[in-house]
Amino acid sequence: MTTRDPRAPGLAALAGLIADGTRAACLLALLDGRAWTAGELARHAGVAASTLSEHLSRLVAGGLLAEERQGRHRYVRLADARVAQLVEDLAAQVAPGAAVRPRTLRAASAGSAMARGRTCYDHLAGRLGIAVTDALTERGLLRQDTGFALTDAGVEWFGRAGIALDRTGRRPLARGCLDWTERRPHLAGVAGAALCRHVLEVGWCVRVGSERAVVVTAAGERGLGALLGLSVEGLR
Amino acid sequence: MTTRDPRAPGLAALAGLIADGTRAACLLALLDGRAWTAGELARHAGVAASTLSEHLSRLVAGGLLAEERQGRHRYVRLADARVAQLVEDLAAQVAPGAAVRPRTLRAASAGSAMARGRTCYDHLAGRLGIAVTDALTERGLLRQDTGFALTDAGVEWFGRAGIALDRTGRRPLARGCLDWTERRPHLAGVAGAALCRHVLEVGWCVRVGSERAVVVTAAGERGLGALLGLSVEGLR
DNA sequence: CGGACACTTCGGCGCCCACCGAAGCGTGCG
DNA sequence: CGCACGCTTCGGTGGGCGCCGAAGTGTCCG
Known part of the structure; x- marks a missing residue:
C-alpha cells in the first residue's frame, strides 16, 4: 500500500452498494422515479422482507436512496437526479444489446x-x-x-x-x-x-x-x- | 423472483468489478490514460503480484481494461473513453469534498x-x-x-x-x-x-x-x- | 383492547472472494 | 546456455455478506 488514490475506498464502497443482484434490481425499479414500499420491492425482487429491509438500510445509509416513513410503511425513492443518472449510465454501459x-x-x-x-x-x-x-x-x-x-x-x-x-x-x-x-x-x-x-x-x-x-x-x-x-x- | 429487471445481474456484475478497493485503486490510477504494467499496479496498490494478476484478468474479461502483451510485460489501460467517463462519474459522486x-x-x-x-x-x-x-x-x-x-x-x-x-x-x-x-x-x-x-x-x-x-x-x-x-x- | 399487518432485528448457515506464498511458465539478457 | 525477472497458476485460509425464518416492535383498524 503505497500511493493508492484516497478515493479508492469510497469508490469501491459506492460500487459495492450496486454490486448485488437484489439491490441492483431495486435501483432499476426505482428508476421510474416513484416511491416504492419495502414490501413492494421485496415481492418485485423475490426475496424475504427481512432481507430486503437490510438492503434498503444500506442503500439509504449510502446516500443512494431517500426514505420516508408513513405509518407502518417505509417508502423509498432514488435520492436525487444524480443517482438516477448514475444508475442509468451504468445500466447503459452493461449489455448494449x-x-x-x-x-x-x-x-x-x-x-x-x-x-x-x-x-x-x-x-x-x-x-x-x-x-x-x-x-x-x-x-x-x-x-x-x-x-x-x-x-x-x-x-x-x-x-x-x-x-x-x-x-x-x-x-x-x-x-x-x-x-x-x-x-x-x-x-x-x-x-x-x-x-x-x-x-x-x-x-x-x-x-x-x-x-x-x-x-x-x-x-x-x-x-x-x-x-x-x-x-x-x-x-x- | 418475479418481475426483476433482466439488466440487474449485468449491472451488479459491472459494479462488482469496481467494488473492491484494490481494483478501484487500479482504475483510478489508469485514469491518467496511459498503459501501466501489472507490476507497477501491484506496487501502487500494495498487494502481491499474484493477487493483482487475478484482478487484472477480471477487469479485462469484464471489458473495463484492454491489455497488450509485450515480451514479459503485460500492459493494461482503460478500454475506452466510455469506461474512463464511468469511473470518473462514479468517483465524482463519492465524497464531493x-x-x-x-x-x-x-x-x-x-x-x-x-x-x-x-x-x-x-x-x-x-x-x-x-x-x-x-x-x-x-x-x-x-x-x-x-x-x-x-x-x-x-x-x-x-x-x-x-x-x-x-x-x-x-x-x-x-x-x-x-x-x-x-x-x-x-x-x-x-x-x-x-x-x-x-x-x-x-x-x-x-x-x-x-x-x-x-x-x-x-x-x-x-x-x-x-x-x-x-x-x-x-x-x- | 385485540388482532392483522408492515417492517425490523437476530442468530445461523453457506457461499463467494480477496489475499498470500510457493511453484510453474515464458521472455530477455549476459 | 543459464540466470534473472515478470507474470500466472494453484492450494489454502479467513472474512465478509446475502439469505432465511423466527421472534420482536410499531401501526392501523374493527
Whole structure:
C-alpha cells in the first residue's frame, strides 16, 4: 500500500452498494422515479422482507436512496437526479444489446407499451422520448451535433409553452440520457424533467397500469402536434 | 423472483468489478490514460503480484481494461473513453469534498502541481483545464448555460487552430467532466481529447514526472494567449 | 383492547472472494 | 546456455455478506 488514490475506498464502497443482484434490481425499479414500499420491492425482487429491509438500510445509509416513513410503511425513492443518472449510465454501459424476448402475451404487450413511451426517472423515454427529442432538434431548439444543449430558441420555446425551467440548481439544463430500447439519447436534465411534468399535468400523457409506461392522449396528440409538429403515429 | 429487471445481474456484475478497493485503486490510477504494467499496479496498490494478476484478468474479461502483451510485460489501460467517463462519474459522486491533506512536503508539492494542471484520461483537468474551458466559454466557443456543447464558432475555432475533430465515432464532440479538485466541469469528449493531444504535440504543455501532472511551457503561454486570450497566471 | 399487518432485528448457515506464498511458465539478457 | 525477472497458476485460509425464518416492535383498524 503505497500511493493508492484516497478515493479508492469510497469508490469501491459506492460500487459495492450496486454490486448485488437484489439491490441492483431495486435501483432499476426505482428508476421510474416513484416511491416504492419495502414490501413492494421485496415481492418485485423475490426475496424475504427481512432481507430486503437490510438492503434498503444500506442503500439509504449510502446516500443512494431517500426514505420516508408513513405509518407502518417505509417508502423509498432514488435520492436525487444524480443517482438516477448514475444508475442509468451504468445500466447503459452493461449489455448494449440486452434484448430480452418476452415470454408471455401479457409481457409482450406490456413490453411494447414500455417501448412506445415510458418515464425514465423524471423525464420521457422510449419512442415517445426519442420522438420529442428529435422534434426539438429538427426545429433548432436543441442541438446534439456538437454536444447536448438547448439553443436560445429552445429556451424561448419552453417559456412560450409555459414550462418553467428552474435554473437555480446545479443540475444541467439539458443532458442526453441513453435510451435503453432505442439506444439513442433523449432529453434529460432540468428541461427533460420539466417537459415530462408538464405533459402529465395538462393531460397530454397519462400513466398506464402500475408500470412506468405512459401513453399520449387525444389532447396530447393535438397539443404536441401544435407545439412541436409531432406526429404520434406508432406511439398510441 | 418475479418481475426483476433482466439488466440487474449485468449491472451488479459491472459494479462488482469496481467494488473492491484494490481494483478501484487500479482504475483510478489508469485514469491518467496511459498503459501501466501489472507490476507497477501491484506496487501502487500494495498487494502481491499474484493477487493483482487475478484482478487484472477480471477487469479485462469484464471489458473495463484492454491489455497488450509485450515480451514479459503485460500492459493494461482503460478500454475506452466510455469506461474512463464511468469511473470518473462514479468517483465524482463519492465524497464531493474528499479533500485529503498531504502529509509530506514532496506530496504537497506534487499535489499542487496536480491541482495546477493534469490530464484526466485524455483531456486537460485541474486549474489548467478549467481555465481553458472558461476561456472557450467566455469567447462564445462553448456554451455551458443550456447544457454543454460547442457553438458553431467553436467548431470553426478548432478548424482554424488546426485541431482536427473526428466526428465519425459515437463519442460526443463535447461533454462536461466534473473536476476533482475544482468541482467544476471542464471540456471532455472528442474536442477535449483533441485539444489535449494538440497542446502536448506542439509543446505548449509537457508532462512532469511520472504522474499525470502537466505544466504550461513558455511557448504554451504565448500560444494559448494568442489563441484564447488565456493568461497562465498561477498556472506555472 | 385485540388482532392483522408492515417492517425490523437476530442468530445461523453457506457461499463467494480477496489475499498470500510457493511453484510453474515464458521472455530477455549476459 | 543459464540466470534473472515478470507474470500466472494453484492450494489454502479467513472474512465478509446475502439469505432465511423466527421472534420482536410499531401501526392501523374493527
